[in-house]
Amino acid sequence: MSSDASDAPGPRGAAGPAARTGTGYRAVFAVREFRAVFAAHVLSLLGNVVAQLALAVLVLRETGSPLLTALAFAIGLLPYALGGTLLAPLADRFPARRTLVGCDLLCAVCVAAMAVPGVPTAALLALRALTALVAPLFTGVRAASLGEVLHGDSFVLGRSLLRLVAQSGQIAGFAAGGLLLAAVGPRTALAATAAGFAASAAVLRFGTRERRPPARERTAGGAGALPADRRVRALLGLCWVPPVFMVVPEALAAPYARQIGTGPAGTGLLLAAMPLGAVAGEAAAGALLGPAARERLVLPAAVLLPLPLVAFAWRPALVPALAALVLTGLCAVYALGLDRWYLDAVPRELRGRAMTVMSAGLMTTQGLGMAAGGAAAEWAPPHAVVAGAGLLGTVCAAAAAWFVRMCPVSRIE
Missing domain, CATH: 1.20.1250.20 (MFS general substrate transporter like domains)
Incomplete structure (x- = not known):
């Protein structure tokens, strides 16, 4: 788990301890x-x-x-x-x-x-x-x-x-x-x-x-400002919405593997594909791209994240299915720039609360996404549910991205 190290973060672009010792x-x-x-x-x-x-x-x-x-x-x-x-x-x-x-x-x-x-x-x-x-x-x-x-x-x-x-x-x-x-x-x-x-x-x-x-009176007084701020709400929406649909193929990995006849081995590969894409994409973006380039990726990558799942409409064999899941994982790179936007949107005295809300909401919405995918698979074949999640997810992610774009870059005071 973790902790801290300097008295106050500097403004955007300020050089902190890490910035003085190198890059990346x-x-x-x-x-x-x-x-x-x-x-x-x-x-x-x-x-x-x-x-x-x-x-x-x-x-x-x-x-x-x-x-x-x-x-x-x-x-x-x-x-x-x-x-x-x-x-x-x-x-x-x-x-x-x-x-x-x-x-x-x-x-x-x-x-x-x-x-x-x-x-x-x-x-x-x-x-x-x-x-x-x-x-x-x-x-x-x-x-x-x-x-x-x-x-x-x-x-x-x-x-x-x-x-x-x-x-x-x-x-x-x-x-x-x-x-x-x-x-x-x-x-x-x-x-x-x-x-x-x-x-x-x-x-x-x-x-x-x-x-x-942080100062206790500022913390208590600012409690209502966090959910009330439009920019914070928009960023939380962008954080939570794409993963709701991203987890559906994970929830249905075993049924889909059975559907295409690959068994437990296929289930394991399907579960590993998306994390593999996420690790590769984030590591490459963190090592090769600067802050501005990573922030330019936020909105397009968030919108594109669920889109490869639409390929499941054609009930792909194992290798094409894995490719679609790796592509979805790669788009999770949008979280890199989103982290910085969210940090900038909340004051220091509310950061602990803001990050707790972000984390709790992310895990909760992912759990709901898994449950919804499983429930839908009671009525439709797994490949159709995953494809539907990809289509609906793209629409919802686009709406969340539009909301972020429409909200001014501001900071709760």
Whole structure:
């Protein structure tokens, strides 16, 4: 997980610590505090992935119920909306490092409790829900504090690196988690995960600076300004709308693989294709393009993101389907420039809250997109649902992009 590093971010284009040490991703890693944030992020990410997998295996072994096993996965997403709503006001109330370390320690305690033999299934699910409940607070505070650690374009590249790790870490984490479970069993894997969360807390505690929270009266007084600002609403819409449709082929990967006769191997490839495109696109844009070029990509890439999914109307074989999903993943590069616009749109004292809302809304809308895709597939074949998501998503993304274009570039005061 993460934290901060200078007293106040400079204006657009201001040189921060990273800007003085070089350019691109190398400059970001030159900042000592970001290295600590990055290491903690890797530890907590792997912990979440392994805990999710180990809990599902444990629940299946204890109950034999596919429904409860699926719930063990889903419960990692379901509390996001509640956590984002209830905990967002806390994001700017306390020093960032203290909040991040506290979230990590709470996760360590919850996962350690899951590893205790004899814990009832209901308690296991409740403990998992509690770790998910604090996730949007943690993610929002980390994103806001990154604006203190990194200035200007380095903030955008830092956020990009954390996203790249999240995309790659899910694939590697599930693979490594499967090997770990085969070697030591789910309870031991959960105990190791708890140790990982504790290590993340230690890295943040000793590798980052503590900073005073923003002025409390400004934070409380500006609470209503965040959703009321048209520019912020437009940017949140652009952040949330394209992913709603982007996740539909992931939700229907297994049914579509069965439809075209590729089985479990095809399911795995279909699930990996979009993250692969997202990692390749974001890494290339972050390394090769400057800030202005990345910002020019935001609106066209957001609109084009769902469009390749329309190709599923022709029920493509595995290779063309993978190509369409990789193209969709490549368009996720729009998030790079969008991050900078969003950071510029909110004042420092509301950043924690703003980032918490963004994170919680993104996870919630993706969950809704998956649920809607699954429900539609009860009435229509998977390829038609994915194609419909591509067509409708392109229209909705275009509307969201138009709304951003129509809103003035301003900042909440």
